[in-house]
Structures are given as structure tokens and as C-alpha cells.
Amino acid sequence: QARVEEKQKNALVALLRQYSRLVLLGDPGSGKSTAIRHLTWSHAKANLAPSEIPDVPLLPGRPLPLRIELRLLMQDRKHRPDYSFLSYATEVLLGREGVKINPIMFEKLLAQKRMLVLFDGLDEVATLEERQRLVQEIEHFATLYPNNYLLVTSRPVGYEQAGCSKQLFTHGRVQPFDDDQIHQFLERWYTYVLRLEPLPYHEQQELETLFTTLKENTRLHRLAENPLLLTVITALYRSQRLP
Numbered sequence: 001q002a003r004v005e006e007k008q009k010n011a012l013v014a015l016l017r018q019y020s021r022l023v024l025l026g027d028p029g030s031g032k033s034t035a036i037r038h039l040t041w042s043h044a045k046a047n048l049a050p051s052e053i054p055d056v057p058l059l060p061g062r063p064l065p066l067r068i069e070l071r072l073l074m075q076d077r078k079h080r081p082d083y084s085f086l087s088y089a090t091e092v093l094l095g096r097e098g099v100k101i102n103p104i105m106f107e108k109l110l111a112q113k114r115m116l117v118l119f120d121g122l123d124e125v126a127t128l129e130e131r132q133r134l135v136q137e138i139e140h141f142a143t144l145y146p147n148n149y150l151l152v153t154s155r156p157v158g159y160e161q162a163g164c165s166k167q168l169f170t171h172g173r174v175q176p177f178d179d180d181q182i183h184q185f186l187e188r189w190y191t192y193v194l195r196l197e198p199l200p201y202h203e204q205q206e207l208e209t210l211f212t213t214l215k216e217n218t219r220l221h222r223l224a225e226n227p228l229l230l231t232v233i234t235a236l237y238r239s240q241r242l243p
Helices: 011-018 032-048 070-077 085-097 103-111 128-144 179-193 201-216 218-224 227-239
Strands: 021-025 064-069 115-120 149-154 170-173
Touching (some): 032 115, 032 149, 064 070, 064 085, 085 103, 115 128, 128 149, 218 227
Parallel strands (some): 064 115
């Protein structure tokens, strides 16, 4: 359920503070995986060098993040069906980077309620049977290690056929960009992608013309509410005018 305060920049962190087990549903390109990666990066960085990210919202206790792409997990399980979430994390995710850690470390941190576990892309798992089995594993994991932060992402299409228990997990939905967020995105795209800071007058005018076009054209505005499609529109606009 949308609330006004959830439109703030730390809305997802605020939601997780309130509901430690959360399913985040969103359409393709709405930013689910980007949000997951940002949560993972910010909490990993906070554990390494807390002073370097003073303005990034964090969960209480700065839990250690563990991000698992469910599609890749199921691919690796074709060769090793016995992989659990923790053995997969230590043997594959860390092992491929040459990092050797005993799975007991994760178990101890989970027992101490000091982890943020992120299960990304439930909808990307190929078959309904596999998704249903993963949901059962995630729910068992949630009951086995209570009071840690758990976040699952999925597209809404087909989710009800293999969805997490609403008694165990709170469900939220990624909201489309509003006009203020579209404008903020354009400003940041010109600043950080094009590396234009301060923004020259010509580019500022170009940005505002694009924003006005998106506001006034209903069909384009509907596309611009999606972060991925807005990225495509903005990149296209630099080389040619929008059709």
C-alpha cells in the first residue's frame, strides 16, 4: 500500500525497517534489481568503511548483505542439486572470486540476526515447479533464521501461482515515476552519464524541452514512468528527436 512518506529517497529501507520480510513486485524495467544491487552495495560498503557513505540510508545494525540471483542458483543446481543458499554462496559466489569462507560464518551471523539476504528474480526461474520449490525453501529459511532482513523480488505476472506466504512476508509494489522523479532522473542522467557538471546552458535547455515533451505527450509519459524506458528515451533524445 502506497504511503506519502514512501516516496522519499529511502522508501525501500524505511519499508524494510518496518517489515523485515518483504516481497517487492515490479514490472520489467521498474528498478527491482537496481534497488537490490544498491542495497547490497551500500550495506557491504558500510561494513567495510562506514564513514565513506554518510548520506546513504541503512538498516539498523548495518546487516551483512548476501545477494542471490535465483536464476543462476537454479542453473548451478543442475550440476549440484544439493546446493543450499549458504553452500551456494560460499562455494560458488565467493569461491569463483577466490574467497574462502566457511558456511558456518553465515550461520552464526544469521543466528545473531545480523544479515540482509536478497533473493533476486523469482520470476526468472524457468519452470513453475522450480519456483514453487524455491518459495518453499525461502519460507523455510525465513522461519529457520527469524529476525534477519529478507527481500524477494519478482515480476507480478504469474507470481500468485508461486508466491510467498502473506503470513510470513509483506508484499510491496514498485511505484511508477511521478513528474518530479522523471525530472530528477533527467538531471542526474545529464550530470553523471554525460559528465556535465555544472550543466551548460544548451544542455539545460535540451533537458527542459525533453521534460516538457514527456509531460505533454500522454503515450510518451506512460513510457517515461518506467526507469528503464526513460533511460532509453533519454539516450535516444541525445542523437535524434523523439518520434
